[in-house]
Amino acid sequence: MLQELSWKVGGQQGEGIDSTGKTFATSLNRMGYYIYSYRHFSSRIKGGHTNDKVRVSTSQKGSSADFLDILVAFDQETIDFNGHELHAGGIVIGDAKFNPVLPANIAPNVRLFAIPFTKLAEQSGAVIMKNMVALGATARVMGLDPKFCAPVLQSLFGRKSQKIVDQNLEAVQAGYDALDAEGADFSEYQLAPPVPDNHLLMIGNDAIGFGALAAGARVMPAYPITPASDVMEYLIKKLPLVGGVVVQTEDEIAALNMTIGAAYAGARALTATSGPGLSLMMEAMGLAGMTETPVVIVDTQRGGPSTGLPTKHEQSDMFAVLFGNHGEIPKIVLAPSTPEECFYATVDAFNYAEKYQCPVILITDLALSLASQSVKPFDYDAVTIDRGRLASAEELAQTPQGQMFKRYERTQNGISPRVFPGQKGGIHHVTGVEHSEIGRPDEVASNHTAMMDKRLGKFRNVELPNSVSYSGDANPDVLLVGVGSSAGPIAEALARLKQEGLKVGHAHVKVLSPFPAKTLQSYLDKAKQVIVTESNGTGQLLHLMRFAGLAHAEMSSFLKYDGTPFLPNEIATQVKGSMLVWQR
Amino acid sequence: MATVKEFRNNVRPNWCPGCGDFAVQAAIQRALGNLDLEPEQVAIISGIGCSGRISGYVNAYGFHGVHGRSLPVAQGVKLANHDLTVIASGGDGDGFGIGMGHFMHAARRNMDITYIVMDNQIYGLTKGQHSPTSAFGFKAKTTPAGNIENAISPLQIALAAGITYLAQGFSHDVNQLTELIQGGIEHKGFSLINVFSPCVTYNKVNTYEWYKQHIVHLEDFPDYTADDRSAAMAKVAETDGLCTGLVFRDDTRKPFDQLIQGYRPEPIIAQDLTLERAVFDKAMAEFA
Numbered sequence: 001m002l003q004e005l006s007w008k009v010g011g012q013q014g015e016g017i018d019s020t021g022k023t024f025a026t027s028l029n030r031m032g033y034y035i036y037s038y039r040h041f042s043s044r045i046k047g048g049h050t051n052d053k054v055r056v057s058t059s060q061k062g063s064s065a066d067f068l069d070i071l072v073a074f075d076q077e078t079i080d081f082n083g084h085e086l087h088a089g090g091i092v093i094g095d096a097k098f099n100p101v102l103p104a105n106i107a108p109n110v111r112l113f114a115i116p117f118t119k120l121a122e123q124s125g126a127v128i129m130k131n132m133v134a135l136g137a138t139a140r141v142m143g144l145d146p147k148f149c150a151p152v153l154q155s156l157f158g159r160k161s162q163k164i165v166d167q168n169l170e171a172v173q174a175g176y177d178a179l180d181a182e183g184a185d186f187s188e189y190q191l192a193p194p195v196p197d198n199h200l201l202m203i204g205n206d207a208i209g210f211g212a213l214a215a216g217a218r219v220m221p222a223y224p225i226t227p228a229s230d231v232m233e234y235l236i237k238k239l240p241l242v243g244g245v246v247v248q249t250e251d252e253i254a255a256l257n258m259t260i261g262a263a264y265a266g267a268r269a270l271t272a273t274s275g276p277g278l279s280l281m282m283e284a285m286g287l288a289g290m291t292e293t294p295v296v297i298v299d300t301q302r303g304g305p306s307t308g309l310p311t312k313h314e315q316s317d318m319f320a321v322l323f324g325n326h327g328e329i330p331k332i333v334l335a336p337s338t339p340e341e342c343f344y345a346t347v348d349a350f351n352y353a354e355k356y357q358c359p360v361i362l363i364t365d366l367a368l369s370l371a372s373q374s375v376k377p378f379d380y381d382a383v384t385i386d387r388g389r390l391a392s393a394e395e396l397a398q399t400p401q402g403q404m405f406k407r408y409e410r411t412q413n414g415i416s417p418r419v420f421p422g423q424k425g426g427i428h429h430v431t432g433v434e435h436s437e438i439g440r441p442d443e444v445a446s447n448h449t450a451m452m453d454k455r456l457g458k459f460r461n462v463e464l465p466n467s468v469s470y471s472g473d474a475n476p477d478v479l480l481v482g483v484g485s486s487a488g489p490i491a492e493a494l495a496r497l498k499q500e501g502l503k504v505g506h507a508h509v510k511v512l513s514p515f516p517a518k519t520l521q522s523y524l525d526k527a528k529q530v531i532v533t534e535s536n537g538t539g540q541l542l543h544l545m546r547f548a549g550l551a552h553a554e555m556s557s558f559l560k561y562d563g564t565p566f567l568p569n570e571i572a573t574q575v576k577g578s579m580l581v582w583q584r
Numbered sequence: 585m586a587t588v589k590e591f592r593n594n595v596r597p598n599w600c601p602g603c604g605d606f607a608v609q610a611a612i613q614r615a616l617g618n619l620d621l622e623p624e625q626v627a628i629i630s631g632i633g634c635s636g637r638i639s640g641y642v643n644a645y646g647f648h649g650v651h652g653r654s655l656p657v658a659q660g661v662k663l664a665n666h667d668l669t670v671i672a673s674g675g676d677g678d679g680f681g682i683g684m685g686h687f688m689h690a691a692r693r694n695m696d697i698t699y700i701v702m703d704n705q706i707y708g709l710t711k712g713q714h715s716p717t718s719a720f721g722f723k724a725k726t727t728p729a730g731n732i733e734n735a736i737s738p739l740q741i742a743l744a745a746g747i748t749y750l751a752q753g754f755s756h757d758v759n760q761l762t763e764l765i766q767g768g769i770e771h772k773g774f775s776l777i778n779v780f781s782p783c784v785t786y787n788k789v790n791t792y793e794w795y796k797q798h799i800v801h802l803e804d805f806p807d808y809t810a811d812d813r814s815a816a817m818a819k820v821a822e823t824d825g826l827c828t829g830l831v832f833r834d835d836t837r838k839p840f841d842q843l844i845q846g847y848r849p850e851p852i853i854a855q856d857l858t859l860e861r862a863v864f865d866k867a868m869a870e871f872a
């Protein structure tokens with residue numbers, strides 16, 4: 001029995017490929033299996049190949065599988081484009097309608113089954129249910145009860161009409177029976193029963209939206225962009241329930257300036273964008289830093305530069321996020337690596353923003369933002385709201401008549417009391433011009449130095465908790481360093497290498513600013529060799545490490561920038577190929 | 585109740601003597617003093633330019649942002665706390681050059697804020713370049729041979745964008761300006777008060793005298809009722825945009841802030857931010 005299985009469905013965009021993958025993944029997730037599902041799509045709505053690769057496992061996996069067991073195809077292009085991923089003995093199920101054939105470069109013993117998806121769907125009531133027929137055939141291969149997707153179909157269509165649910169189930173059964181009639185042996189694809197466990201299925205962007213909701217966010221101005229839009233689409237459904245609001249602005253410049261306005265006035269506010277929008281936000285990000293306004297900015301990295309690869313994966317905004325705005329401001333950059341971390345990091349982002357009174361950027365990558373993954377339910381009690389240093393009523397009452405409140409009072413730790421418009425005794429000025437303690441423009445040399453020290457000093461010698469995670473051998477021959485969604489494939493590569501008897505370690509950077517130099521160096525010190533694994537063409541993370549003063553005699557980059565995330569095998573192979581020390 | 589005095593502060597503006605912006609400052613202070621408001625209930629958000637300094641020259645909460653972006657910030661403030669009286673302000677370059685996109689969208693979005701533009705048809709702070717409202721043929725540092733671009737009409741753009749309160753004033757007439765600003769603040773929706781506010785240092789064409797000679801007063805047209813958008817368009821065209829007074833007003837539309845789905849009368853900043861466990865659990869169950 002298999003502990004895991006990799007399945008892919010493909011066809012033309014607009015054909016319901018997404019919903020097929022989603023129904024499949026959600027159904028299995030509800031049964032207790034762990035899911036990792038990654039969509040391949042392009043920047044058009046109708047037409048163009050799309051596919052959804054779903055990994056089903058009895059234990060948690062943070063990455064797509066290296067190979068494919070089952071490929072479900074709605075057109076020949078799907079087979080030609082994805083066939084090479086099938087391992088020997090893999091299964092292809094295609095719609096008989098297009099007379100599927102296997103390409104020449106296919107692995108040995110791959111079996112092709114032509115099932116009349118479209119015809120059977122028609123017989124069940126409607127062509128659109130051809131996806132259900134495909135799920136039925138899939139169920140037959142995997143030894144699943146054809147009713148495995150009944151609960152999900154019930155929640156999808158049950159409220160509309162029971163008839164739709166029944167027709168869909170009929171279509172699933174028809175697909176099941178049609179493949180069964182082929183009399184083939186699928187015993188090697190039987191999936192082991194799941195270990196009963198309760199988990200959710202979500203994309204990183206959902207977790208960010210949910211995190212913002214839980215953290216008390218109330219205002220989200222944003223401009224749509226892939227792969228960030230889901231965050232605003234989630235919150236536009238949720239914020240009205242709690243008295244909050246999402247505004248679709250005219251551009252990202254407006255989005256961040258409006259976020260700043262809302263935060264200045266006392267709301268917890270966020271915006272979300274991707275590369276092109278991030279570039280437009282740079283001036284306002286500087287304003288937030290200069291005026292010490294707590295805003296949360298989500299940057300979901302996609303392929304760059306320029307419009308780049310809007311629907312593909314990359315990790316190439318790190319420099320832009322850290323160094324993109326002019327002048328020098330303090331900022332926090334959090335880089336979660338799983339949907340769970342997205343949730344808790346979003347909560348942290350709001351608390352840090354208000355504690356340190358600076359912009360907090362939550363940086364993700366496309367794979368993290370958009371891949372559906374099984375996650376443990378979030379802990380309500382772990383969500384706390386800390387609004388930072390707010391001026392008390394007594395303090396405000398002490399503001400002398402006719403004088404302004406010292407909103408930018410120079411303090412030991414650089415953090416000054418905040419006050420919101422509307423509060424008596426709190427009137428002060430805010431400006432992006434260098435200013436005095438009451439916020440008046442003040443260009444005197446000594447004042448500028450003092451105010452720069454106040455702002456930048458907030459993070460002098462600060463390392464935020466959980467800035468780096470570590471697993472693996474304590475004194476590894478090879479240490480892998482990564483950031484973002486590569487945590488999953490690195491962890492898996494590590495496990496395989498370990499099984500082969502290699503001494504490997506994995507340090508994952510979860511905070512890019514303030515950079516956890518000390519902790520990371522301590523891991524470097526224990527390793528014989530360091531490989532920094534990242535999805536970009538210039539090795540930004542490695543540069544950041546060097547910039548922060550980190551050093552190691554044997555440190556190199558493993559880069560990938562073809563628009564697809566790392567697979568475990570690629571990393572394992574790279575490590576073995578470049579290892580300096582072999583102790584096997 | 586605060587009077588005009590409470591809206592004055594002890595800061596001396598760094599404007600050139602004679603600059604039109606002094607009158608705008610005075611009119612804002614008077615308008616606020618005439619209304620039943622306390623200084624802390626008012627937030628003035630301004631852009632960058634000589635005019636942009638205004639947020640520091642009125643005793644109220646003031647926010648001086650970046651060039652051209654006063655409107656997005658002001659709208660954010662209003663979203664967070666709709667109990668505040670929110671005024672956005674800046675120059676013609678700030679509002680109709682770099683910030684033009686925000687201006688049109690703010691007008692159509694129709695939040696309850698008041699936008700005051702000090703239009704001197706020049707870039708003052710950067711020392712005399714032409715602006716989007718500079719006339720064709722106008723000579724400035726960046727148009728030594730005369731402006732070869734046409735001036736935009738902020739009033740017509742505002743009308744086309746669906747503005748619900750539109751007025752134009754002149755720094756020479758503080759009384760009228762005060763009334764127009766007061767009307768804009770009282771109006772429930774987005775208002776623009778465009779003010780001819782001469783730059784005495786860099787604009788030697790559009791001087792106080794020039795405006796006095798060219799401006800017509802809408803009050804002088806007894807038939808003009810300022811409640812018809814196309815009539816307003818026509819009047820602006822007819823006067824070449826050189827009219828003062830109330831140009832247009834529509835009080836029938838609800839402002840954005842009240843149309844928000846799930847609108848609550850208490851402002852966002854008064855809410856308890858803790859998410860109820862039941863809402864949390866329900867949201868989580870959606871991912872099962």
Ligand SMILES: Cc1ncc(C[n+]2csc(CCOP(=O)(O)OP(=O)(O)O)c2C)c(N)n1
Pocket residue numbers: 632633634635636651674675676677678679702704706707708709710715
């Ligand atoms: C993004 C950006 N570009 C350019 C500038 C330089 N700048 C400052 S004020 C200004 C124009 C000011 O003209 P206007 O808005 O008409 O204001 P005025 O000084 O005439 O009152 C410019 C171009 C800037 N501060 N920011």
Ligand code: SF4
Pocket residue numbers: 598599600602603604605634635704708709782783784785786
């Ligand atoms: S330069 Fe012009 S706009 Fe600026 S303060 Fe002087 S007169 Fe006023």
Ligand SMILES: [Mg+2]
Pocket residue numbers: 633675676677702703704705706707708715
């Ligand atoms: Mg100007």
